[in-house]
Amino acid sequence: LSTMNQTRVTEFILLGFGNLYSFSIIFFILLLIIFLFTIIGNLLIIILVCTNARLQSPMYFFLCHLSFSDLILSTSIVPNMFDAILLGWKIMTYAACVSQLYFYSGSIATECLLLSVMSYDRYLAICNPLRYSSIMDYKLRIGLSVWPWLVGLTVNLSGVLPIANLNFCHDNIIDHFYCDVSPLQKLSCSDTSHIDIESFLFSLPFFMFPCGLIIVTYVYIFLAIFKIPSKTGKQKTFSTCSSHLIVVGTFYGSLTIKYMIPSKGQSLLFNKIVSLLHTVFTPLFNPIIYSLRNQDIKMALKKVSKSE
Template sequence: MSGRNESRVTELILVGFGNLYGFNILIFIIFLNIFLFTITGNLLIILLVSISHHLHSPMYIFICHLALSDIVLTINTLPNLLGAILHGGQGMTILGCVIQCYFYSGIIFVECFLLTVMSYDRYLAICVPLRYITIMDITLRTCLFVLPWVLGFILNLIGIIPISHFQFCDGNIIDHIYCDFSPLKKISCSDTSLVEFLGFVISTPMFICPCGVIILTYVLIFITILRIPSTTGRQKAFSTCSSHLLVVVAFYGTLIIKYMIPSIGHVLLLNKIISLLHTVFTPLFNPLVYSLRNQDIRAALRKISEH
C-alpha cells in the first residue's frame, strides 16, 4: 500500500482527441473560432436584452440567463480543450480538474432548471394569457431567475466534495475532452461507490423532474394551440415557443445520448463527439436560434446597427 502512496500523481493530463494526424493547427483554429463566436453571440444577446426596453419581459430575461450559462460552460471547457488540441495534451492540477468538473455539472443542472422555468413561462403566456401578469409577478420572477443557479451549484456540491478527495495513483491520463466523473473514476485508486450512489440519487430527479415538467407544459401548450380557431393565431402562438422547443430538444437530446453511450472501447470516440456537441456546439446553437428565429431580437439588433 505504501508503494501506491508513493506513486500518487499531482498533475492530470487531458488528452482531448489524442492524435489528430497533423491537423492540430487547423482543428485548433476551427475550435478557437467557435469559442469566439459562442462568447460573442451570447454576450450580444445579453447586451440586446439589457439595453432594449421592449425586451425586458421575463422570457427575454430567461434567455439572458441561458446565454450566461452557455458562456460559463464554454469558458469552463473550451480553453483546456484548445490547449489539448494544440499540444497533444493539456496538463491540469487535480484541483483545477475538480473545479472544471464542478462547474460543468453545475451548469448542466442550471440549464435543466432554466429550460424548465422557461417552459412554465411559455405555458402561462399561451394557456392563461389573461392571468400571466398577475401570476408572473416580481416575486415569482425573481425566484425563477435565482433558483436555477442556487439549486444547480449548491446541490452539485454534494457530489463534488467527495470527488475532491479522490487519490490518483493508477495513472494521470484523462482520455476525454474535459474533466468529468467517469474518466476521473477510471484513474482513481479511491473508493468511488459513494460518489456513484450520490450522483445517481442527485442526478436522476434533477434530470427526470425538469424533463417531465417540460413535457407536461408542452402537451398543455399544444392542446391550447390546437384549440385556436385561426391558422394565423396558431402560427403566432407556436412561434413564441418554437425557439425554446428547439433548444430543449438539442440540450436533452445530446445529454441523453451522452449518458447512454459507455466510455469504453471503440465507442470512446463517439462519446467524445457527443460530449463535444453538448458542450461546444449547443452553446453556439442557442444564440443562433434565438437571434435568427426571434423577431424582437432581430429588430433590436437592426436598431443598434442603424445607430
C-alpha cells in the same frame, strides 16, 4: 506520462483528441471561431436584453440567464481544450481538474433548471394569457431566475465533493479533453461504487424532474394551441415557444446520449464527439436559434446596427 504506483497523483494529463497530426491547426482554428462566436453571441443577447425596451418581458429575462449559463459552460471547457489540441495534451492540477468539473456540472445543472423555468413561463403565457402579467410579476420572475443558480451551484457540490475526496495513486492520464466524472472514476484507486448511486440521485432533480416538467407543460401548450380556431393564430402562438423547444431538444438530446445511455460499447471517439457537441456547439446553437427565429431580437439587432 504516468505517476508511480505508490505516488499520489497531484496533476492529470488530458490527451484531448489524440494524434490529429496535420489537422490540429485546422481543428484549432475551427474551434477558436466557434468559441469566439459563442462568446459574442451570448454576450450580445445579454446586452440586448438589458438595454432594449422591447426585450423586457420574462421570456427574455430568463433567456439572458440561459446565455450566462452557456458562457460558463463554454469558458470552463474550451480554453483548456486549445492546449490539448495544439500540444497533444493538457496538464491540469488536481485542484484545477476538480474546479473545472464543478463549474461544468454546475452550469449543466443550472441550465436544466432554467429550461424548465422557461417552459413554465411559456405555459403561463399560452395557457393563461389573461392572468400572465399578474402571475409572472417581478417578484416571481426574480425568484424563478435565482433558484436555478442557487440549487445548481450548491447541490452540485454534493456530486463534486465525493470526486474531490477520491484517491488517485496509479495512472494520471485522462483520454478526454476535460475532467468528467466517468474518466476520474476509472483512474481512482478508491472504492467508487457510491459515486454511481450519488450520480443517479443527483440526476433526479437536475435531469428527470425538469425534463418531466417540460414534457407536461408542452402537452398543455400543444392542447391549448390545437384549440385555437385559425391556422394563423396557431402558427403565431407556436412561434413564441418554438425556439425554446428546439433548444430543449438539442440540449437534452446530447445530455441523454452522453449520460443516460450506457457507455459500454461506445467508442472513446464517439464519446468525445458527443461531448464536443454538448460543450462547444450547444452554447453556440442557443443564441443562433433565438436570433434567427425571434422577431423581437431581430428588430433589436437591426436597431443596434442602424445606430452604429
